[in-house]
Amino acid sequence: MNAAESGTSGRVTLVGGGPGAAGLLTIAAVQALFEAEVVLFDRLAPTDDLPALAPHALLIDVGKRPGNHAISQGDIEQLIVQHALAGSRVVRLKGGDPYIFGRGSEEVLACHMRGIPVTVISGVTSAISVPATAGIPLTHRGMSHAFTVISGHAPLTERELQGLVLLDSTIVVLMGVGTLPTLTQGLLRHGMTTDMPVAIIERGFSATQRTTIADLGTILGEAARASVASPAVLVIGEVVRLAFTGDTSAEHLISRAGEFAATV
DSSP: OOHHHHTOOOEEEEEEOBTSOGGGSOHHHHHHHHHOSEEEEOTTSOOTTHHHHSTTSEEEEOOOBTTBOSSOHHHHHHHHHHHHHTTOEEEEEESBOTTSSSOHHHHHHHHHTTTOOEEEEOOOOHHHHHHHHTTOOSOBTTTBSOEEEEEOSSOOOHHHHHHHHHHTSEEEEESOSTTHHHHHHHHHHTTOOTTOEEEEEESTTSTTOEEEEEETTTHHHHHHHHTOOSSEEEEESGGGGGOOSSSHHHHHHHHHHHHHHHHO
16 A cells, blocks of 8 residues: 555655755755654764754664665665655655765655655765865866766776776766775776876865875875775866865865854
């Protein structure tokens, strides 16, 4: 029996939480959270302020962590459907944007199969916003006119590596710390120059945000010395040369975002 057949008014909203700072939630996202009766959230979503943002909701942590998927994707989808069929207003709060490496489309399909209405509220993607806090534009006139966003969850194929080198544009890697060795060696193998600048921006929009910059030939050593860890966004390309020398800009943006969130 689907929601319509049961006579309930349950519905699901997939909300992109952005890179983790509550101030970067859209107005639509804040409204959806305020109206929610159940919120299923990821570890990279803006969780610190969640009790205040969703004051009427049952909060359920379904976050997957590297090497520890206590709740499977199938179980998450089942929970979403279960609460919606019971008549609840369900928000699935995801880090970044639901449709960018977030498996949001799978959750939408699971709801549609049971006749549950779904709304998707896009989020500020970390692929663009996190480099920006470090002063790195993904495009810049005369330097880069395109960018490619890839998942670093698994090693790329030789064809994918070759394609990235041939594009000769900015490369942004999400979830790429673990596969950094294979990525850098693969790009070098296919002809990318060793002096191509690389940035690793850890914990974007947090008080401990940190940027490590080197070139393709030395980034592995620099990352090891800095003990780089996830979550992090990698940027490979000439635009990295425009990066800020410090992270004061990120602290300023976090402060301003917090002030705005308090007024919403």
